[in-house]
Amino acid sequence: MATIKPRVKVPKKAAVDEIIEIKALISHPMHTGRAKDKKGNKIPRKIINRFIASFDGQEVFVANFEPAISANPFIAFPFKATKSGEFKFTWVEDGGAEYTAANKMTVA
Amino acid sequence: MKHVLKMTNISRRQALGLLGVAGAAALVGMPAHADGAGVAAKLKSLTGGKPIGAGDITLDLPEIAENGNAVKVAFSIDSPMSADNYVKAVHVMADGNPTPEVATFNFTPAMGACSASTRMRLAKTQNIIVLAEMSDGSFKQAQQTVKVTIGGCGG
Numbered sequence: 001m002a003t004i005k006p007r008v009k010v011p012k013k014a015a016v017d018e019i020i021e022i023k024a025l026i027s028h029p030m031h032t033g034r035a036k037d038k039k040g041n042k043i044p045r046k047i048i049n050r051f052i053a054s055f056d057g058q059e060v061f062v063a064n065f066e067p068a069i070s071a072n073p074f075i076a077f078p079f080k081a082t083k084s085g086e087f088k089f090t091w092v093e094d095g096g097a098e099y100t101a102a103n104k105m106t107v108a
Numbered sequence: 109m110k111h112v113l114k115m116t117n118i119s120r121r122q123a124l125g126l127l128g129v130a131g132a133a134a135l136v137g138m139p140a141h142a143d144g145a146g147v148a149a150k151l152k153s154l155t156g157g158k159p160i161g162a163g164d165i166t167l168d169l170p171e172i173a174e175n176g177n178a179v180k181v182a183f184s185i186d187s188p189m190s191a192d193n194y195v196k197a198v199h200v201m202a203d204g205n206p207t208p209e210v211a212t213f214n215f216t217p218a219m220g221a222c223s224a225s226t227r228m229r230l231a232k233t234q235n236i237i238v239l240a241e242m243s244d245g246s247f248k249q250a251q252q253t254v255k256v257t258i259g260g261c262g263g
């Protein structure tokens with residue numbers, strides 16, 4: 001199985017009240033549970049079903065994914081910079097496994 | 109010619125009644141083979157039967173997607189995103205996929221704007237429906253058709 005690696009793009013610096021864009025991607029096959037392998041066996045469903053972005057411990061954005069989301073799920077969303085702090089990003093896989101990434105941002 | 113002549117004997121009221129019957133039959137017959145049935149049921153369960161308004165949702169979808177495995181879907185909704193007036197959630201649905209749900213996004217006023225972008229799988233040419241749930245409990249909807257050319261030859 002390929003390694004599951006999250007990648008996030010957050011600006012290091014932002015102006016007060018600037019609306020920044022955060023881009024997050026995780027390498028993941030997103031098995032829908034419908035495809036079959038070469039032997040004809042069904043590949044069980046295994047997807048990232050939830051993405052959570054929090055800033056300084058407070059949840060700011062949540063995305064719930066269904067199997068219709070492409071492999072290597074990508075998500076971009078806005079955020080209004082008001083103070084310096086740390087983002088934490090969590091991807092939740094079917095079965096409960098979690099992958100995380102953290103990014104600091106300075107607001108001046 | 110025979111039944112054209114007959115038609116002249118039918119009163120206006122009878123004719124309208126017949127049209128009504130034909131219309132009802134068409135409506136009843138639809139859900140059996142329409143792709144929209146799953147989405148319609150989903151919309152109803154999400155809104156609880158509340159009316160859905162239009163407008164203020166900008167969709168960014170390709171008209172033609174050459175590869176149904178990764179189709180960009182992005183939207184933005186005009187909203188002040190203040191504590192008492194913001195977009196709570198956005199549901200993305202596709203009416204021609206094995207399951208209509210694509211994704212649900214939960215927004216908070218801290219985001220300052222309401223938009224998101226991701227990539228989805230589309231089994232065939234179909235409609236993408238975006239339903240937005242506002243903080244005051246009202247709903248807005250937007251829809252667009254995406255043509256999927258599975259062969260990827262652009263035709």
